[in-house]
Amino acid sequence: MNDFVKNELEKNRLYFEEQLRSFCSCKPDAIPERLWQSMTYSLLAGGKRLRPVLCLQAAESVGGIREKVLSMAIALEMVHTASLIHDDLPAMDNDSLRRGKPTNHIIFGDALAILAGDALLAWAFQYPLSKLSEEGFLSSSIIHALSVFAEAIGPFGICGGQVLDTDPESFEPSPLFVKKIALQKTAILIKSAVVTGAILGGASSKQISAFENYGNHLGLAFQIVDDILDVTSTAEELGKTPGKDAKQEKTTFVTQFGIEESRKMALQESEEAAAVISSIGKNTEFFQELALSLAERSR
Numbered sequence: 514m515n516d517f518v519k520n521e522l523e524k525n526r527l528y529f530e531e532q533l534r535s536f537c538s539c540k541p542d543a544i545p546e547r548l549w550q551s552m553t554y555s556l557l558a559g560g561k562r563l564r565p566v567l568c569l570q571a572a573e574s575v576g577g578i579r580e581k582v583l584s585m586a587i588a589l590e591m592v593h594t595a596s597l598i599h600d601d602l603p604a605m606d607n608d609s610l611r612r613g614k615p616t617n618h619i620i621f622g623d624a625l626a627i628l629a630g631d632a633l634l635a636w637a638f639q640y641p642l643s644k645l646s647e648e649g650f651l652s653s654s655i656i657h658a659l660s661v662f663a664e665a666i667g668p669f670g671i672c673g674g675q676v677l678d679t680d681p682e683s684f685e686p687s688p689l690f691v692k693k694i695a696l697q698k699t700a701i702l703i704k705s706a707v708v709t710g711a712i713l714g715g716a717s718s719k720q721i722s723a724f725e726n727y728g729n730h731l732g733l734a735f736q737i738v739d740d741i742l743d744v745t746s747t748a749e750e751l752g753k754t755p756g757k758d759a760k761q762e763k764t765t766f767v768t769q770f771g772i773e774e775s776r777k778m779a780l781q782e783s784e785e786a787a788a789v790i791s792s793i794g795k796n797t798e799f800f801q802e803l804a805l806s807l808a809e810r811s812r
């Protein structure tokens with residue numbers, strides 16, 4: 514990863530981390546203490562913060578102000594975290610390690626983990642709805658951003674993708690099935706991060722459509738590398754259990770195409786992401802470089 518991307522990512526990651534910590538430091542009275550502990554345990558457990566940082570960067574790149582878009586970035590991390598809590602449950606991936614720590618249900622039990630995920634999911638709409646109005650955004654922009662966000666989460670998005678990924682009866686015997694899963698399980702939320710940031714930052718429709726295209730390619734590259742790392746990396750590096758895909762006999766890019774071909778595919782998706790975003794001209798260097806460096810990530 515070149516220094517420019519590293520510095521930009523780190524700058525917005527640190528900003529986001531600090532804001533999230535401050536957000537999690539004041540528990541609203543009505544939220545039961547144990548539910549709050551369970552929600553904030555996973556929210557503050559670390560992670561790369563890719564989705565919120567993408568949202569903040571996209572808003573800034575089209576002339577928006579990151580502070581005004583912060584609630585959308587927090588909402589993206591709330592939903593991503595909720596999906597990880599649910600994904601780790603015994604009824605789904607049944608994992609005990611996430612972000613280098615015991616998973617939510619290991620600490621709080623299944624019932625609280627389910628409720629923490631549900632609570633984060635609903636708050637991910639309640640919170641930006643009120644904050645973005647306070648920040649003075651037009652109702653039309655808020656509705657546009659939150660409908661893109663909703664589409665990425667429900668049956669059209671990660672819930673649908675998770676079914677394709679985990680339900681044996683949904684398996685489709687086609688080499689394209691793995692791409693379909695990745696687009697719906699992973700790329701769609703990454704896409705919604707850049708698109709909601711762009712919408713709230715005041716992007717034109719041409720810029721929004723370039724970010725849509727970019728998000729799909731970036732998300733695919735991200736998932737392909739995720740599949741490769743599951744085979745090649747360690748628990749220390751990943752902060753989660755490696756080797757799960759093979760154990761659960763999942764269809765992945767690696768099982769479908771092998772590691773070397775998967776690496777080529779990740780690079781190709783990254784290059785396409787960089788190319789589509791460069792088409793909108795200025796302030797896209799970060800997004801181009803990020804896409805190219807994601808193909809080489811190690812965590």
Ligand code: GRG
Pocket residue numbers: 559560561562563593595596597599600612630631634666671672675698699735736739812
């Ligand atoms: C809406 C609560 C809710 C659930 C929806 C469980 C589920 C249904 C979806 C899960 C989908 C899933 C686990 C997709 C994998 C996405 C992915 C590659 C996650 C890893 O993301 P990183 O590497 O994680 O960005 P960190 O920890 O760094 O944030």
